[in-house]
Amino acid sequence: MAEDTGARLDAAVPQTARSAAGGGDAYLERRALRRGSAGWLLLTGLGVAYVVSGDFSGWNVGLAQGGFGGLAAATVLMGAMYACLVFSLAELSAILPTAGGGYGFARRALGPWGGFLTGTAILIEYVLAPAAISIFIGDYVESLHLFGLTSGWPVYLACFAVFIGIHLWGVGEALRFSLVVTAVAVTALVVFAAGAFTEFDASRLDDIAVDTTAFGANSWLPLGLLGIWAAFPFGMWFFLGVEGVPLAAEEAKDPVRSMPRALSISLGVLVLLALLTFLASTGARGADAIKDAGNPLVVALEGNPGLSWLKTFVNYAGLAGLVASFFSLIYAGSRQLFALSRAGYLPRFLSLTSRRKAPYAGLLIPGAIGFALAAATGDGPRMLNIAVFGATISYALMALSHIVLRRREPHLERPYRTPGGTATSATAFVLALAALTATFLVDKDAAFIALGVYAVALAYFAFYSRHHLVASAPEEEFAALARAEAELARY
Numbered sequence: 001m002a003e004d005t006g007a008r009l010d011a012a013v014p015q016t017a018r019s020a021a022g023g024g025d026a027y028l029e030r031r032a033l034r035r036g037s038a039g040w041l042l043l044t045g046l047g048v049a050y051v052v053s054g055d056f057s058g059w060n061v062g063l064a065q066g067g068f069g070g071l072a073a074a075t076v077l078m079g080a081m082y083a084c085l086v087f088s089l090a091e092l093s094a095i096l097p098t099a100g101g102g103y104g105f106a107r108r109a110l111g112p113w114g115g116f117l118t119g120t121a122i123l124i125e126y127v128l129a130p131a132a133i134s135i136f137i138g139d140y141v142e143s144l145h146l147f148g149l150t151s152g153w154p155v156y157l158a159c160f161a162v163f164i165g166i167h168l169w170g171v172g173e174a175l176r177f178s179l180v181v182t183a184v185a186v187t188a189l190v191v192f193a194a195g196a197f198t199e200f201d202a203s204r205l206d207d208i209a210v211d212t213t214a215f216g217a218n219s220w221l222p223l224g225l226l227g228i229w230a231a232f233p234f235g236m237w238f239f240l241g242v243e244g245v246p247l248a249a250e251e252a253k254d255p256v257r258s259m260p261r262a263l264s265i266s267l268g269v270l271v272l273l274a275l276l277t278f279l280a281s282t283g284a285r286g287a288d289a290i291k292d293a294g295n296p297l298v299v300a301l302e303g304n305p306g307l308s309w310l311k312t313f314v315n316y317a318g319l320a321g322l323v324a325s326f327f328s329l330i331y332a333g334s335r336q337l338f339a340l341s342r343a344g345y346l347p348r349f350l351s352l353t354s355r356r357k358a359p360y361a362g363l364l365i366p367g368a369i370g371f372a373l374a375a376a377t378g379d380g381p382r383m384l385n386i387a388v389f390g391a392t393i394s395y396a397l398m399a400l401s402h403i404v405l406r407r408r409e410p411h412l413e414r415p416y417r418t419p420g421g422t423a424t425s426a427t428a429f430v431l432a433l434a435a436l437t438a439t440f441l442v443d444k445d446a447a448f449i450a451l452g453v454y455a456v457a458l459a460y461f462a463f464y465s466r467h468h469l470v471a472s473a474p475e476e477e478f479a480a481l482a483r484a485e486a487e488l489a490r491y
Contacts (some may be wrong), residue, residue, distance in 0.1 A: 042172075
């Protein structure tokens with residue numbers, strides 16, 4: 001009987017799944033990452049590092065879109081979306097612990113098209129965001145008068161060259177560096193909040209002028225109910241990027257246990273930082289004063305000359321936060337590119353790894369693209385809006401993947417199960433779609449640019465790469481196994 005079952009399984013699995021053209025052991029050996037390099041602490045640090053720069057700048061523009069009440073409501077809703085998404089990803093990453101992350105989850109649940117759509121959306125986020133942050137780093141370097149430099153291409157080039165160099169050195173070294181810089185940034189946010197709360201005045205929270213023509217407008221919602229929706233993309237800034245932790249699965253120690261733990265702890269830290277930063281900043285100086293500021297935490301402290309030392313400290317710490325996010329987002333983008341390339345969705349040379357098991361092409365080429373975009377445009381906010389558009393698409397598709405796998409493969413072994421099951425992922429799915437449509441309210445040009453990039457990528461997949469997939473790649477083998485098990489179930 002066992003022999004019959006084995007024979008049926010052998011017949012059900014396509015030959016390409018066992019020996020794909022261009023695949024096999026030699027192919028994968030040249031595309032291997034360093035396993036066991038990151039425990040739960042480094043993974044938690046990575047999750048916080050992705051996001052921490054958003055606490056220093058960017059979120060405050062949501063005050064101009066919706067006022068204190070609008071941004072507060074948007075942050076709560078977006079926080080709920082990320083919580084539901086993180087719990088869903090914790091389950092998926094324990095089932096499929098590969099470098100593909102969201103692409104791998106969608107590939108298993110939604111097929112090759114779903115996998116490519118998700119992976120491309122994630123790439124848009126993780127290639128554009130570092131380019132934008134390099135510009136913000138340049139602005140900080142100039143404002144701090146460091147080395148007499150001004151914001152421009154030499155600073156952007158130095159960012160990409162130095163920090164990609166650390167990544168090429170090795171993943172363990174890179175993640176430890178990220179953890180240290182992130183710890184500095186987090187400490188600074190806590191110190192800032194302690195100082196700013198000494199100036200807290202609740203009457204300053206709703207000091208933005210009310211637009212009496214807006215539906216539902218009042219002092220807490222000065223731009224009306226629509227302001228809540230328009231503030232969605234800025235409420236996301238307190239959490240944007242934490243979903244990238246599963247991209248480190250192949251390099252993690254015991255990913256089945258460490259991934260859910262790291263995702264949960266990092267989200268908890270980010271919620272606390274969001275609460276402290278948002279309330280302390282607006283209460284210290286007023287929502288109207290910081291709504292358009294490029295450095296809202298520094299502006300929040302300007303009312304008290306006795307806190308001038310804290311302003312200087314926060315300025316330097318803001319630079320540390322930007323470096324932490326820039327550094328970690330480069331890591332995330334390289335791993336997503338690596339996984340898509342290894343499976344043949346993108347040119348295969350992009351997944352080659354060095355003797356130190358670093359995907360050098362996956363680091364250097366996106367870095368070159370990011371530097372070129374930063375140097376050519378200098379428009380950090382526009383690039384971040386494009387990144388947010390890609391992120392919201394990937395969130396919707398990853399949440400949908402969780403729902404599909406729960407319904408289609410209910411007996412799949414799940415070492416970790418999402419609290420609330422599909423109700424949790426369905427909540428994330430609905431809120432992600434709401435956030436996606438909100439991007440058109442904020443910057444429709446950025447949304448259409450992202451759609452244009454998507455169209456080019458999909459044309460490449462439709463006419464070429466979907467016919468040249470490497471079935472021996474881990475994500476493709478998982479999908480082949482699922483098809484084989486479905487075939488066996490028919491006997």
